[in-house]
Amino acid sequence: MTKILLEVLITGLLLGGLYALISVGLSLQYGVARILNISHGEFIMLGAMTTWTLYTGLGINPLVSLAICGPLALASGFLIHKTLFRRLLASSASPAIFESNSMLAAFGLMFILQNIALIIWRADTRAYSYLSIPVHFLGTLFGANRLLTFGITMVIGLAFYLFLSLTRTGKAIRAAAQDPATAGLMGVNINHMLALCFGLGAAMAAVAGVLISMCYSVNAVMGLEYTVIAIIVVVLGGLGSIPGSFLGGFILGLVGSVVTFLEPGLALVAYYVIFIILLLIRPTGLLGR
Amino acid sequence: MKPGNRNLQRLWGPGLAVVILALLATFPLYASAYGIILVTDILMFVILALSWALFSAPTGYISLAPAAFFGVGIYTSAILGRQLPLPLVVFLGGLISFSLALLVGALTLRLRGIYFAMFTFGLVELIKHFWLWYEIKFTGTRGRFVVVVDQRTIYLIMFTIFVLLLLTTYLIRRSRLGLALRSIGECEEAAAHIGVNVNALKTVTFALSAIFMGAAGSVIAARWTYVDPYIAFNPLYSFMAVLMAIFGGIGNPYGPILGAVIFAYLEEVLLTRFPYYYMLIFGTVLIITVLYLPEGLIGLIMKIRKRLAGGQDALA
Amino acid sequence: MPLLEGKGVTRYFGGLAAVQNVDFHVDQGEIVGLIGPNGAGKTTLFNLISGALAPQSGEIRFKGEKITGLKPHVICKKGIARTFQLVRIFPNMSVLENVLMGVLFGKSDGHGMGPALEEAEKWLDFVGLSAMKGLPARSLTLVNQKRLEVARALATGPELLLLDELMAGLNPTEVAQAMELVSRIWEQGITVFMVEHVMKAIMGVCNRIMVLHHGEKIAEGTPQEIATSRTVIEVYLGE
Numbered sequence: 001m002t003k004i005l006l007e008v009l010i011t012g013l014l015l016g017g018l019y020a021l022i023s024v025g026l027s028l029q030y031g032v033a034r035i036l037n038i039s040h041g042e043f044i045m046l047g048a049m050t051t052w053t054l055y056t057g058l059g060i061n062p063l064v065s066l067a068i069c070g071p072l073a074l075a076s077g078f079l080i081h082k083t084l085f086r087r088l089l090a091s092s093a094s095p096a097i098f099e100s101n102s103m104l105a106a107f108g109l110m111f112i113l114q115n116i117a118l119i120i121w122r123a124d125t126r127a128y129s130y131l132s133i134p135v136h137f138l139g140t141l142f143g144a145n146r147l148l149t150f151g152i153t154m155v156i157g158l159a160f161y162l163f164l165s166l167t168r169t170g171k172a173i174r175a176a177a178q179d180p181a182t183a184g185l186m187g188v189n190i191n192h193m194l195a196l197c198f199g200l201g202a203a204m205a206a207v208a209g210v211l212i213s214m215c216y217s218v219n220a221v222m223g224l225e226y227t228v229i230a231i232i233v234v235v236l237g238g239l240g241s242i243p244g245s246f247l248g249g250f251i252l253g254l255v256g257s258v259v260t261f262l263e264p265g266l267a268l269v270a271y272y273v274i275f276i277i278l279l280l281i282r283p284t285g286l287l288g289r
Numbered sequence: 290m291k292p293g294n295r296n297l298q299r300l301w302g303p304g305l306a307v308v309i310l311a312l313l314a315t316f317p318l319y320a321s322a323y324g325i326i327l328v329t330d331i332l333m334f335v336i337l338a339l340s341w342a343l344f345s346a347p348t349g350y351i352s353l354a355p356a357a358f359f360g361v362g363i364y365t366s367a368i369l370g371r372q373l374p375l376p377l378v379v380f381l382g383g384l385i386s387f388s389l390a391l392l393v394g395a396l397t398l399r400l401r402g403i404y405f406a407m408f409t410f411g412l413v414e415l416i417k418h419f420w421l422w423y424e425i426k427f428t429g430t431r432g433r434f435v436v437v438v439d440q441r442t443i444y445l446i447m448f449t450i451f452v453l454l455l456l457t458t459y460l461i462r463r464s465r466l467g468l469a470l471r472s473i474g475e476c477e478e479a480a481a482h483i484g485v486n487v488n489a490l491k492t493v494t495f496a497l498s499a500i501f502m503g504a505a506g507s508v509i510a511a512r513w514t515y516v517d518p519y520i521a522f523n524p525l526y527s528f529m530a531v532l533m534a535i536f537g538g539i540g541n542p543y544g545p546i547l548g549a550v551i552f553a554y555l556e557e558v559l560l561t562r563f564p565y566y567y568m569l570i571f572g573t574v575l576i577i578t579v580l581y582l583p584e585g586l587i588g589l590i591m592k593i594r595k596r597l598a599g600g601q602d603a604l605a
Numbered sequence: 606m607p608l609l610e611g612k613g614v615t616r617y618f619g620g621l622a623a624v625q626n627v628d629f630h631v632d633q634g635e636i637v638g639l640i641g642p643n644g645a646g647k648t649t650l651f652n653l654i655s656g657a658l659a660p661q662s663g664e665i666r667f668k669g670e671k672i673t674g675l676k677p678h679v680i681c682k683k684g685i686a687r688t689f690q691l692v693r694i695f696p697n698m699s700v701l702e703n704v705l706m707g708v709l710f711g712k713s714d715g716h717g718m719g720p721a722l723e724e725a726e727k728w729l730d731f732v733g734l735s736a737m738k739g740l741p742a743r744s745l746t747l748v749n750q751k752r753l754e755v756a757r758a759l760a761t762g763p764e765l766l767l768l769d770e771l772m773a774g775l776n777p778t779e780v781a782q783a784m785e786l787v788s789r790i791w792e793q794g795i796t797v798f799m800v801e802h803v804m805k806a807i808m809g810v811c812n813r814i815m816v817l818h819h820g821e822k823i824a825e826g827t828p829q830e831i832a833t834s835r836t837v838i839e840v841y842l843g844e
Binding site: 465468469471472475476478479480481482483484485486487488 | 655656657676677678681682686687689693694695696697698702705706707709710711712757758760761
Binding site: 225 | 407408414421535565
């Protein structure tokens with residue numbers, strides 16, 4: 001009995017780590033840049049599919065793909081913000097209008113990215129095998145790839161936490177998340193900050209995609225589900241709270257693991273039930289303002 | 290401009306509308322089979338775009354749920370189509386969508402617009418997952434075969450839904466509800482403080498718009514023969530509704546109609562020639578519209594007309 | 606029985622008490638002023654009365670009836686109207702339409718469109734905006750937008766009007782005109798409760814003044830008493 005419990009628990013943490021990573025990215029984009037990036041899942045998908053191609057086509061180790069996809073996504077996100085969202089910001093008459101417009105633009109972006117993926121990879125589901133050697137861990141068997149994925153997620157999470165707390169840029173991001181206007185007055189180059197946050201969010205998505213491809217099968221239309229999950233996590237953690245997203249990711253991962261164990265296929269439904277409960281009793285989420 | 294000319298000008302718009310409606314009503318009598326199918330599809334998209342605009346245009350609350358209600362309608366047809374006549378099924382499709390939208394609205398419309406957008410965005414995915422689980426677990430199948438109905442009947446029912454929607458749009462625009470919805474879009478807090486029951490009106494209007502989406506789904510399913518959760522609950526339909534309405538221009542009921550006609554036709558053309566590229570094009574169009582054409586095509590046309598009219602008046 | 610009465614009204618934002626255990630009352634026929642340094646909780650108190658926010662403890666009664674926690678549109682229909690610190694007109698509707706909205710939705714009884722339009726025009730005339738009735742509201746100057754907001758509030762047929770910093774941003778002539786408008790509103794039999802920073806206006810128009818500081822009521826009395834109160838002077842000088 002405890003064996004099963006442990007397995008469910010650890011699977012939940014592994015899943016939670018992935019969810020936390022995805023959601024922190026979305027939280028950065030919404031919390032700081034005020035963009036509800038509903039194309040977020042497509043960056044995850046692109047990271048995953050690119051890794052598949054690099055591994056099966058060129059034999060490039062997925063861990064190396066991390067170093068390829070991450071910076072690529074960072075640059076892409078940065079550019080997309082500078083060109084598209086920056087212009088939207090200038091032409092929107094109010095923050096509320098910008099929120100709507102940027103969401104619509106992200107909607108368009110979602111279909112553009114998905115279409116590009118469909119052109120390159122068609123609609124087939126792909127998978128590759130990497131380190132799927134079973135490993136003994138705390139008495140149960142896990143794929144080495146999953147444990148590795150979890151480890152990397154934790155390293156990235158820690159690195160990001162240190163980045164936010166210790167570096168100048170990190171502190172500027174935290175300031176901008178709290179109060180964009182004042183941060184701008186205090187000399188933070190707010191335009192760079194917004195583009196950087198958007199790029200970082202995209203990078204985290206791509207990296208999560210790489211890790212996901214190590215453990216699960218992937219296809220060109222996998223993005224939407226992850227976007228929805230990321231949104232629920234961000235609401236759970238509290239809109240605008242980056243630590244909240246991290247926490248929310250783990251909670252949802254655990255819930256997902258339990259529900260999948262009891263009734264496979266209902267995980268997303270369970271997440272939505274949580275979403276509904278949140279909206280009913282505490283829309284600001286766990287750590288939200 | 291002479292007074293006589295002005296009166297004629299005023300009748301021009303409604304006159305044209307009546308002519309077009311009459312042509313559409315008698316369409317099955319003289320059109321080819323392909324023509325009927327094409328126009329049915331165009332009308333379906335017009336219904337999706339116009340009903341999306343019914344709620345989202347005046348209030349500014351962006352709903353990403355049309356695909357969810359559309360899918361609910363499709364499945365109503367798939368499940369009940371064997372036992373019940375199509376018109377009744379269509380009515381039920383609308384009714385079930387209405388009820389679902391009422392629940393969603395009651396839950397989310399009392400909160401900030403972003404929650405509404407987020408919840409409606411995930412709704413189609415949620416229902417897809419739930420329904421897939423349910424069908425596999427309880428019915429044993431993934432998809433269903435739908436009872437097929439002839440194209441003429443499908444067309445006439447779709448046309449009826451369109452006319453009812455047009456009527457509803459027109460009536461709401463000219464009524465107090467329409468004024469109230471506009472005030473909600475302009476300044477919700479002020480609207481609430483002068484006596485507008487904002488939550489109730491938002492929820493009811495949102496639910497009303499869902500009826501037509503569900504009904505359209507119920508009727509088009511009768512042509513699709515086979516549906517499964519992936520086919521029925523496809524976010525593409527939300528995207529198309531939003532794209533068409535915004536490109537056409539949401540300030541005016543003709544906007545979504547114009548946008549829908551253009552893109553429904555484009556989709557038909559591009560789907561055969563560039564099946565793998567048309568979403569790329571449409572997505573780009575949405576982004577360009579949001580950036581450079583906030584009033585939509587209709588807004589652009591009106592601006593041009595004003596500029597031309599301004600030139601004329603200067604000469605008069 | 607006071608027209609409006611509040612007991613122990615409290616509202617926190619996070620850990621900060623915006624309004625703390627405030628008792629207040631407004632009798633019919635009064636013009637009561639509410640003053641205090643920035644951040645004292647004045648607008649929050651108005652939000653609690655109008656229903657935009659709900660108090661976390663305490664009770665508010667209007668004409669003896671409990672209105673705590675009711676929605677703004679319900680409170681409006683009961684007879685309380687307000688203006689906002691940052692003007693909240695309907696920018697893309699015409700000036701007349703703005704006031705018409707107040708008539709159509711603010712009263713409990715049904716209204717034919719004809720009589721409603723007449724009433725709207727009457728209130729536009731009352732605030733002196735008749736000439737601009739066809740213009741889009743966003744094209745008005747600030748002072749005219751404020752007038753419009755007042756007309757719209759009056760169109761809902763209130764017994765109590767909450768004015769939130771009506772005079773903010775107005776030059777001395779406009780302040781005098783606003784003071785005169787408040788008097789004329791009072792002459793219509795409407796009770797006024799007003800937040801103001803412009804001392805001249807408050808002292809000149811109100812028959813009673815309440816002072817808030819850090820969410821608490823620290824003084825209450827006639828303009829004379831408030832002007833000479835040591836507590837109040839310290840609070841303002843200390844800022």
